[in-house]
Amino acid sequence: MAMKTLLKNKTTRTNGITYLVVIAVFAVMQVLNGAGLLGSSVKGYLVPICVYISLAVSLNLLVGICGELSLGHAGFMGIGAFSGIVIAALLQDTIPNDVMRLLCAMVGGGILAGVVGFLIGIPVLRLRGDYLAIVTLAFGEIMKNIVGNLYAGIDAQGFHMAISTSKMKLGEGGKYIINGPLGATGVQKLATFTMGFVLVLFTLFVVQNLVNSKEGRAIKAVRDNRIAAESVGINVTAFRMKAFVVSAFLAGMAGALFGLNYSSVTASKFNFNTSINILVFVVLGGMGNILGSVISATVLYVLPEAMRGLQDYRMILYAVVLIVVMLCTWSPKFKEKLSIVSEKIKSLFWGLFKKKEAGTNE
Amino acid sequence: MNEYSKKMLKVPTYTLLREQDKDKQPVLDVRNLGIDFGGLTAVDGFNITIGPTEISGLIGPNGAGKTTIFNLLTGVYQPTRGSVLINGIDIKGMPTHKVNKLGIARTFQNIRLFTDMTALDNVKVGMHNGIKCSFASSVLHLPSYYRSEKQANEMAMELLDFMSLTDVADQKAGSLPYGVQRRLEIVRALATNPSIILLDEPAAGMNPSETTELMHQIRRIRDTFQIAIFLIEHDMNLVMNVCEAIAVVNYGRIITKGTPDEVRQNPAVIEAYLGREEGKTDAEN
Numbered sequence A: 001m002a003m004k005t006l007l008k009n010k011t012t013r014t015n016g017i018t019y020l021v022v023i024a025v026f027a028v029m030q031v032l033n034g035a036g037l038l039g040s041s042v043k044g045y046l047v048p049i050c051v052y053i054s055l056a057v058s059l060n061l062l063v064g065i066c067g068e069l070s071l072g073h074a075g076f077m078g079i080g081a082f083s084g085i086v087i088a089a090l091l092q093d094t095i096p097n098d099v100m101r102l103l104c105a106m107v108g109g110g111i112l113a114g115v116v117g118f119l120i121g122i123p124v125l126r127l128r129g130d131y132l133a134i135v136t137l138a139f140g141e142i143m144k145n146i147v148g149n150l151y152a153g154i155d156a157q158g159f160h161m162a163i164s165t166s167k168m169k170l171g172e173g174g175k176y177i178i179n180g181p182l183g184a185t186g187v188q189k190l191a192t193f194t195m196g197f198v199l200v201l202f203t204l205f206v207v208q209n210l211v212n213s214k215e216g217r218a219i220k221a222v223r224d225n226r227i228a229a230e231s232v233g234i235n236v237t238a239f240r241m242k243a244f245v246v247s248a249f250l251a252g253m254a255g256a257l258f259g260l261n262y263s264s265v266t267a268s269k270f271n272f273n274t275s276i277n278i279l280v281f282v283v284l285g286g287m288g289n290i291l292g293s294v295i296s297a298t299v300l301y302v303l304p305e306a307m308r309g310l311q312d313y314r315m316i317l318y319a320v321v322l323i324v325v326m327l328c329t330w331s332p333k334f335k336e337k338l339s340i341v342s343e344k345i346k347s348l349f350w351g352l353f354k355k356k357e358a359g360t361n362e
Numbered sequence B: 001m002n003e004y005s006k007k008m009l010k011v012p013t014y015t016l017l018r019e020q021d022k023d024k025q026p027v028l029d030v031r032n033l034g035i036d037f038g039g040l041t042a043v044d045g046f047n048i049t050i051g052p053t054e055i056s057g058l059i060g061p062n063g064a065g066k067t068t069i070f071n072l073l074t075g076v077y078q079p080t081r082g083s084v085l086i087n088g089i090d091i092k093g094m095p096t097h098k099v100n101k102l103g104i105a106r107t108f109q110n111i112r113l114f115t116d117m118t119a120l121d122n123v124k125v126g127m128h129n130g131i132k133c134s135f136a137s138s139v140l141h142l143p144s145y146y147r148s149e150k151q152a153n154e155m156a157m158e159l160l161d162f163m164s165l166t167d168v169a170d171q172k173a174g175s176l177p178y179g180v181q182r183r184l185e186i187v188r189a190l191a192t193n194p195s196i197i198l199l200d201e202p203a204a205g206m207n208p209s210e211t212t213e214l215m216h217q218i219r220r221i222r223d224t225f226q227i228a229i230f231l232i233e234h235d236m237n238l239v240m241n242v243c244e245a246i247a248v249v250n251y252g253r254i255i256t257k258g259t260p261d262e263v264r265q266n267p268a269v270i271e272a273y274l275g276r277e278e279g280k281t282d283a284e285n
């Protein structure tokens, strides 16, 4: 009986479908992998795909569901990556189990990213308008530059960290974990596809649960009509903050998994381009559409990789695909779902167009 | 000038309270409230006391400052002068959401529903602070989440039923007819468990039969929930029939306060407000 009413509920059904799709794809991949049918390049995509799915879904919470434009998601990913790498290196001896160490690194990376998100949010989220976009844009770049000049290492005395080479003095037998512009080198590759799958499920679980709770209703209410939401006792700033921190936390976790998937990682990986790519996944997957984010992150990550053989033409093709998808999704139903962000862009274009038209009429 | 005009207007200083409210703390106590927008004094010297179960009206011509007064009472605007006490607590400096928690809820002249959400969800947003479910429980969907959601659903449905809105519970708020939207806004305000609700032109856009129903519903809200109601309305029939006390404002100042009969007979009101209405009907005839 309870199950029946649950299935009748449209949102629970779409959520269920999202989980099912993810689980089915994972199972198929595992079987293919077990049968030795996956090429090494395809195997290499598996973890990053999971990472980008998580990033897209967590950014969708902010952009699609809250209607807040963030241009620095890669910054949180970077914080998660480097802190995850450091945590994993520090716990090398304390926690011998790789899976446990990876989990600690991911949770630690997530928490640090969440804390940084909170600190950024304090001044910014009180303001209305596009400040969040501007500040997160700056944050992403600052983060990249700080991490690009960060030195961290361990020696007999313990953990050392500094922001310049001269201040960084590692003792005899010391080992660099992060080596300034060279990035993190000699990273132990802890990431596994299974952990990626767990991360995706966890991200979906957190985001979908949040959306279907009183918190999610409040978030939607704030986006729909801020003044009315305040009038029924909803603290708008607190809600923007909650969404922002949760989103940063999930991005940090994904970043940690990403960082621990390669033997070396540089800060430049977490630049503005990456932030925009994640935003593209969200926009093309559909604002507020979680399953859409999952699919578009997968397809749009694989596409440029699969087209590597085409060399210079691949980015052109990629752009063409983006435009085609954009046109296909330009249906009234999709339009309805567009959040404040794309509406702003649209109104800007319309404004220009109308001005031009008015000009020609005269 | 101000002192002079105050004397001239002879605003009565007594406050009307229902017999049963006489020795109770007023739910709303407004003293000498005023706000300036740049050079424009939109509201000045506004005083009112509303008892815990009183239905009061606020009338006045267009642009008199009525909506501005509501915005001052709910913390949307911070007053330039004066104070607002809700259940004895001064709202000075409080943001709107905190003021709401003191027990004041409102509707809007230009309806502000969450248009993309269902009528039921609109009410549940109103119940937000009443739903006992921690953030962790919301994220992890712990048992308390299911319990609180079930309770919230039942209560929201009861409230909708109270205003005869059960049929539209699953419809998008934005797609509902005007009169239904107005009533839904009242339900959402009630969902915050207020001790006073402010209704800004609740009958605007309603047809006569809807307005009559609304009059009954306003009385029923007071009788059932034992709360105070303070309403702005241009429909004189509704105001005179429903309100036990009426304040009349013009140019941001109170012209008079009193029972419907007292207000009806006050020459200043007839000149400033009702006179205009009569003039209009004369012209129509």
Ligand SMILES: Nc1ncnc2c1ncn2[C@@H]1O[C@H](COP(=O)(O)OP(=O)(O)OP(=O)(O)O)[C@@H](O)[C@H]1O
Residues within 6 Å of the ligand: B037, B040, B042, B060, B061, B062, B063, B064, B065, B066, B067, B068, B069, B109
């Ligand atoms: N934020 C603001 N800034 C400047 N002036 C304002 C502001 N809000 C209201 N006013 C002015 O205050 C005056 C009172 O407006 P208000 O909306 O309170 O009138 P009202 O009595 O509700 O009228 P109506 O019956 O038409 O709803 C008007 O002259 C209006 O232009």
Ligand SMILES: [Mg+2]
Residues within 6 Å of the ligand: B066, B067, B068, B109
């Ligand atoms: Mg008004």
